[in-house]
Amino acid sequence: MKFNIALLAGDGIGPEVIDQAVKVSDAVAKKFGHEITWKPALTGAAAIDAVGEPYPDETHEICASSDAVLFGAIGHPKYDNDPSAPVRPEQGLLKMRKKLGLFANVRPTFTFPSLLDKSPLKQERIEGTDLVFLRELTGGIYFGEKGRRDEGETAYDNCVYTRAEVQRLAKKGFELAMTRSKKLCCVDKANVLETSRLWRETVQAMEKDYPEVEVSYEFVDAVAMRLVQWPNSYDVLITENLFGDILTDEASVISGSMGLMPSASMGADIALFEPIHGSYPQATGLNIANPMATVLSAAMMFETAFNLPEEGKAIRDAVNKALAEGIVTEDLADGDKAYGTKEVGDYLAANI
Amino acid sequence: MKFNIALLAGDGIGPEVIDQAVKVSDAVAKKFGHEITWKPALTGAAAIDAVGEPYPDETHEICASSDAVLFGAIGHPKYDNDPSAPVRPEQGLLKMRKKLGLFANVRPTFTFPSLLDKSPLKQERIEGTDLVFLRELTGGIYFGEKGRRDEGETAYDNCVYTRAEVQRLAKKGFELAMTRSKKLCCVDKANVLETSRLWRETVQAMEKDYPEVEVSYEFVDAVAMRLVQWPNSYDVLITENLFGDILTDEASVISGSMGLMPSASMGADIALFEPIHGSYPQATGLNIANPMATVLSAAMMFETAFNLPEEGKAIRDAVNKALAEGIVTEDLADGDKAYGTKEVGDYLAANI
Ligand SMILES: CC(C)[C@H](C(=O)O)[C@@H](O)C(=O)O
Numbered sequence: 001m002k003f004n005i006a007l008l009a010g011d012g013i014g015p016e017v018i019d020q021a022v023k024v025s026d027a028v029a030k031k032f033g034h035e036i037t038w039k040p041a042l043t044g045a046a047a048i049d050a051v052g053e054p055y056p057d058e059t060h061e062i063c064a065s066s067d068a069v070l071f072g073a074i075g076h077p078k079y080d081n082d083p084s085a086p087v088r089p090e091q092g093l094l095k096m097r098k099k100l101g102l103f104a105n106v107r108p109t110f111t112f113p114s115l116l117d118k119s120p121l122k123q124e125r126i127e128g129t130d131l132v133f134l135r136e137l138t139g140g141i142y143f144g145e146k147g148r149r150d151e152g153e154t155a156y157d158n159c160v161y162t163r164a165e166v167q168r169l170a171k172k173g174f175e176l177a178m179t180r181s182k183k184l185c186c187v188d189k190a191n192v193l194e195t196s197r198l199w200r201e202t203v204q205a206m207e208k209d210y211p212e213v214e215v216s217y218e219f220v221d222a223v224a225m226r227l228v229q230w231p232n233s234y235d236v237l238i239t240e241n242l243f244g245d246i247l248t249d250e251a252s253v254i255s256g257s258m259g260l261m262p263s264a265s266m267g268a269d270i271a272l273f274e275p276i277h278g279s280y281p282q283a284t285g286l287n288i289a290n291p292m293a294t295v296l297s298a299a300m301m302f303e304t305a306f307n308l309p310e311e312g313k314a315i316r317d318a319v320n321k322a323l324a325e326g327i328v329t330e331d332l333a334d335g336d337k338a339y340g341t342k343e344v345g346d347y348l349a350a351n352i
Numbered sequence: 353m354k355f356n357i358a359l360l361a362g363d364g365i366g367p368e369v370i371d372q373a374v375k376v377s378d379a380v381a382k383k384f385g386h387e388i389t390w391k392p393a394l395t396g397a398a399a400i401d402a403v404g405e406p407y408p409d410e411t412h413e414i415c416a417s418s419d420a421v422l423f424g425a426i427g428h429p430k431y432d433n434d435p436s437a438p439v440r441p442e443q444g445l446l447k448m449r450k451k452l453g454l455f456a457n458v459r460p461t462f463t464f465p466s467l468l469d470k471s472p473l474k475q476e477r478i479e480g481t482d483l484v485f486l487r488e489l490t491g492g493i494y495f496g497e498k499g500r501r502d503e504g505e506t507a508y509d510n511c512v513y514t515r516a517e518v519q520r521l522a523k524k525g526f527e528l529a530m531t532r533s534k535k536l537c538c539v540d541k542a543n544v545l546e547t548s549r550l551w552r553e554t555v556q557a558m559e560k561d562y563p564e565v566e567v568s569y570e571f572v573d574a575v576a577m578r579l580v581q582w583p584n585s586y587d588v589l590i591t592e593n594l595f596g597d598i599l600t601d602e603a604s605v606i607s608g609s610m611g612l613m614p615s616a617s618m619g620a621d622i623a624l625f626e627p628i629h630g631s632y633p634q635a636t637g638l639n640i641a642n643p644m645a646t647v648l649s650a651a652m653m654f655e656t657a658f659n660l661p662e663e664g665k666a667i668r669d670a671v672n673k674a675l676a677e678g679i680v681t682e683d684l685a686d687g688d689k690a691y692g693t694k695e696v697g698d699y700l701a702a703n704i
């Protein structure tokens with residue numbers, strides 16, 4: 001098969017980890033007889049520096065006409081101190097999500113047995129955790145009308161959801177639950193928010209179409225607790241944009257494997273794959289960043305966007321082998337020999 | 353001194369744990385020569401059952417004319433399944449906060465050395481944790497305009513903050529920080545929300561009035577992570593209503609001492625004290641609920657509302673003694689002998 005993949009390396013360690021994912025994907029293509037054409041494009045602080053815009057139109061054209069997008073990380077400290085600055089890398093991210101219609105962010109949290117001791121949680125709490133958040137990504141308070149009145153003394157942000165927006169996200173949740181343990185948790189704050197009541201009633205009405213799925217409804221504050229207490233009691237969770245932002249980040253640190261967690265953002269036409277970690281500016285250019293989350297994002301891309309599970313498995317097997325053999329970057333080396341970003345990428349590519 | 357204290361026992365285990373706090377407070381009053389008049393009033397599901405309203409006007413009159421409010425817990429399973437039911441206990445809670453002007457919810461999270469092993473976190477992560485959240489409690493998306501349009505197909509919730517609302521909450525945060533380690537963290541989502549930008553700029557402008565306080569600004573998603581990773585890196589945190597709801601609950605489970613955590617909600621004229629745990633309906637009437645969080649809430653009341661630190665300390669010392677001697681309810685008994693709610697209360701009162 002032939003694929004065009006938009007390549008958005010971004011800022012900080014983004015380019016370094018993306019290079020390894022390209023190398024590993026090319027090895028997969030070679031082994032399985034596919035042809036990948038990479039389409040690099042600017043994004044983030046790198047794009048602001050080059051063309052004054054974090055998500056330039058040209059980048060959008062490239063993404064929209066590709067079969068998938070592979071994304072590194074964005075964010076640069078020079079934009080960190082003033083969140084009201086007129087142009088910021090994050091705005092590019094939000095614009096990209098909206099323009100590409102990436103309404104469902106898929107964030108798995110799972111454990112690697114060899115990394116359990118990295119978790120801040122006690123082993124018996126974290127063992128066996130394997131959950132997936134589906135976070136709504138193009139609606140809610142992120143995109144509602146916002147502004148000031150009373151000469152700047154009053155600020156407002158509007159949170160808006162339509163039934164159709166909830167339905168398309170929930171549908172993905174039910175479908176995902178059907179491929180897993182058939183348990184779905186709808187996270188909301190229906191005891192306070194009208195948007196949450198819309199979420200809840202919409203999901204309740206869909207239950208009859210998926211009679212095998214057991215649905216539970218939990219308030220966001222209760223989920224924030226139980227994620228720390230009994231993360232392995234969850235399977236598939238669906239939620240709105242802002243709750244998803246907070247809870248997926250909370251979930252990401254409990255596993256001890258944060259440096260390895262991939263993610264996908266899916267729309268009707270195209271999907272984007274990226275590691276959940278940030279641009280880690282302090283590590284830029286040092287060849288120390290862990291490329292595994294980005295490499296595993298490429299695995300998700302083969303599996304989800306191209307429907308090629310064998311190819312994805314080849315990548316996951318290589319990562320497991322590297323972990324078993326200790327071919328890891330310093331964040332996982334535990335005092336043993338640490339390998340460079342590039343060396344880990346080489347090992348993974350060689351083991352496809 | 354003479355005090356009138358409104359007593360809102362509420363639902364579930366509320367009445368049982370409140371009884372113990374009354375007993376212990378009366379012992380304190382006797383020892384230190386104070387006179388307490390308790391003013392019981394209806395609230396929660398109990399009030400709905402009795403008068404059709406979760407926060408009746410009569411209850412409000414009693415609260416507003418007292419020197420402090422001591423609160424148990426509210427919530428009953430019969431109201432849990434339908435969050436859009438016309439009358440719900442939670443509405444009483446929100447109405448009470450608003451009508452009493454309780455704009456600052458003070459939620460400490462600290463550890464008891466003897467309970468560290470109850471924490472889901474590894475001991476080295478949780479040791480030494482001693483932080484306080486100040487959650488804004490009468491503004492934001494909880495109280496903004498909400499509703500439906502498009503024949504119910506679209507729902508909205510408005511989040512609104514004024515500079516004055518941020519200032520009065522932040523002022524409490526700066527003042528609290530001055531009495532502790534002079535570290536203040538402002539939690540927001542200023543990279544996305546206009547209300548958060550107002551929060552940030554308001555707090556930034558106040559920094560010059562508290563030159564000794566070191567202020568940091570962190571995004572809510574980052575705080576959700578670091579609370580699990582390094583909770584002891586925080587001291588005083590200030591945040592808006594919804595973020596506070598989520599993060600204070602997350603923080604409450606990390607210590608392992610959730611059953612012991614008190615809280616206060618303060619306004620200009622009056623303050624309310626309550627345990628952070630819920631109404632625990634399954635345990636109602638069984639004499640097994642842990643009364644210590646409510647008793648420690650009474651300690652906070654003496655310290656904060658009445659400015660009587662010695663009286664508060666007498667209560668804390670009694671609780672520490674009970675913990676050391678193993679005079680605890682089943683949640684803390686660890687296979688050893690468990691005492692009843694009432695027996696723990698008796699022990700605490702006898703040891704004032
Ligand atoms: C950078 C920020 C705007 C973004 C978000 O809040 O969505 C990030 O936290 C994320 O989760 O991808």
Ligand SMILES: CC(C)[C@H](C(=O)O)[C@@H](O)C(=O)O
Pocket residue numbers: 191192221442445597
């Ligand atoms: C019951 C609910 C309305 C309430 C809230 O969200 O404020 C509760 O979760 C709390 O934190 O006191």
